[in-house]
Amino acid sequence: MKKVFNLKQMQASQSFKDIFQKFGNLNLLQNYRGQKRIGNSLVAEIIKYLIVVGFWVTASFSAGIGVAGVMVYFMPLVLKPLGIASGIIDFIVALGPLAAVLTFIPVNAMFLVLLERKLLALLTTRLGPNRVGFNGLLQTFADALKLLFKEDIVPDKADKLLFFLAPVLFFAPSVMAFLPLVSVASAGTGPFAQTVFPTSLIFVVAVSSLTVMGLVMAGWASNNKYAILGGLRSAAQAISYEIPLVLSLTAFVIIIGSLDLQEIASMQSKNFFDWNIWAGGAFTNSENFKSAFGLPAVIVQQFLFFIIAFLVYFCSLAEVNRIPFDLPEAESELVSGYNTEYSGMKFALFFLAEYTNLFITSTLLAILFFGGPYSGIPILENTFTALLSKTVFGNLVWLPGAFILLLKAYLLVSVAIWIRATLPRFRSDQLMGLAWKVLIPLALACILFAALCRVFVQV
Numbered sequence: 001m002k003k004v005f006n007l008k009q010m011q012a013s014q015s016f017k018d019i020f021q022k023f024g025n026l027n028l029l030q031n032y033r034g035q036k037r038i039g040n041s042l043v044a045e046i047i048k049y050l051i052v053v054g055f056w057v058t059a060s061f062s063a064g065i066g067v068a069g070v071m072v073y074f075m076p077l078v079l080k081p082l083g084i085a086s087g088i089i090d091f092i093v094a095l096g097p098l099a100a101v102l103t104f105i106p107v108n109a110m111f112l113v114l115l116e117r118k119l120l121a122l123l124t125t126r127l128g129p130n131r132v133g134f135n136g137l138l139q140t141f142a143d144a145l146k147l148l149f150k151e152d153i154v155p156d157k158a159d160k161l162l163f164f165l166a167p168v169l170f171f172a173p174s175v176m177a178f179l180p181l182v183s184v185a186s187a188g189t190g191p192f193a194q195t196v197f198p199t200s201l202i203f204v205v206a207v208s209s210l211t212v213m214g215l216v217m218a219g220w221a222s223n224n225k226y227a228i229l230g231g232l233r234s235a236a237q238a239i240s241y242e243i244p245l246v247l248s249l250t251a252f253v254i255i256i257g258s259l260d261l262q263e264i265a266s267m268q269s270k271n272f273f274d275w276n277i278w279a280g281g282a283f284t285n286s287e288n289f290k291s292a293f294g295l296p297a298v299i300v301q302q303f304l305f306f307i308i309a310f311l312v313y314f315c316s317l318a319e320v321n322r323i324p325f326d327l328p329e330a331e332s333e334l335v336s337g338y339n340t341e342y343s344g345m346k347f348a349l350f351f352l353a354e355y356t357n358l359f360i361t362s363t364l365l366a367i368l369f370f371g372g373p374y375s376g377i378p379i380l381e382n383t384f385t386a387l388l389s390k391t392v393f394g395n396l397v398w399l400p401g402a403f404i405l406l407l408k409a410y411l412l413v414s415v416a417i418w419i420r421a422t423l424p425r426f427r428s429d430q431l432m433g434l435a436w437k438v439l440i441p442l443a444l445a446c447i448l449f450a451a452l453c454r455v456f457v458q459v
Helices: 007-013 016-024 028-037 042-082 086-094 096-123 139-148 160-185 190-195 200-208 211-221 225-256 261-266 297-319 344-369 378-388 398-422 428-456
Strands: none
Touching: 042 086, 042 096, 042 398, 086 096, 096 139, 096 160, 096 190, 096 344, 096 398, 139 344, 160 190, 160 200, 160 211, 160 261, 160 344, 160 398, 200 225, 200 261, 200 344, 211 225, 211 344, 225 297, 225 428, 261 344, 297 344, 297 398, 297 428, 344 398, 378 398
């Protein structure tokens, strides 16, 4: 005979905890909001977290470097004895950086998704992924496989061609913008030496802005009113925050005097206080302590660089639709914006590009203000140079720098995740008002101040 569940009777005789455990077998109070963590050792939790992070950082780093090494060094050794024309071999070698980036991006995106879920769980007192692999190590890999085999659904009245091209147009600029960054990571040597060019900062900013076309195209091609609203909101947001971003970078370039990311990074190579976030080396230059505007010049430069760094990071978060700037996704409409009608690998491309753009902006900020591939510790830099200048695989002095830049980018991504867990989403009027009424005037003031500093302060 089926037992009847009387909630009032059970509430009178038992606690809610007993109800959940006995009748539902849900263990809700044990799983919801991370109650299982209470009795765990803090050291053990930290070790498990570091194992997950260490595995994925190593996997991401090794994937890109490994593919580049195979294309640039190993393939010519294999193809030359076979009599392959030198032009074909040179073409394969030239594709090495692109192949490395295309390998690194999906592995890195899987790690960034897992990093975000783990950090959000920590900041909001939840467990986070902990089922697939050790401590949830392979959760995002399983999610990627699930997306790979999901059905690709296309709405009946959608524009089929534009519907297919939109995620490609959204993802392609991410790959292109990544190439100048890997040249900085390799210090202009190694397999990525051919990606160095003198206007790389303009290239990254210009190419990154092309993603707006993909957003509008995705919304329009879906033939869905909520998708087109999400696409238009995304376009308005991207255009609005692109202006203060470019203006603040203009102020930065006025002071630094270079558009070459490699050169900008090398300016910060001497020590920790040469990083641009610390007034661009003003602390190590006695001339910068001369009076200017009634204040020591070093204080003037410090304040200006700090404001510019804040503007660049703030606008970059808005560019990649991160909370609190996640305007395209509207909870009142229960849709995710421009990608509402997408599924399977098309949706995965949007997802992949969003996290890649976040990583690109974090890497760019690390190069511009936080020393790029340099640790800021001269003894450490000299040790790396002595140990890796002559190895079996050639000159590998650039490897530690690439790893250091990668870690700096991950730290800045973690700050973006922290902001997401802390701040609520802006309303649309607040979002636009902040860009046009606050950030653009502040960026223009930075340009004026940077020009005055260029004239009256030794920089």
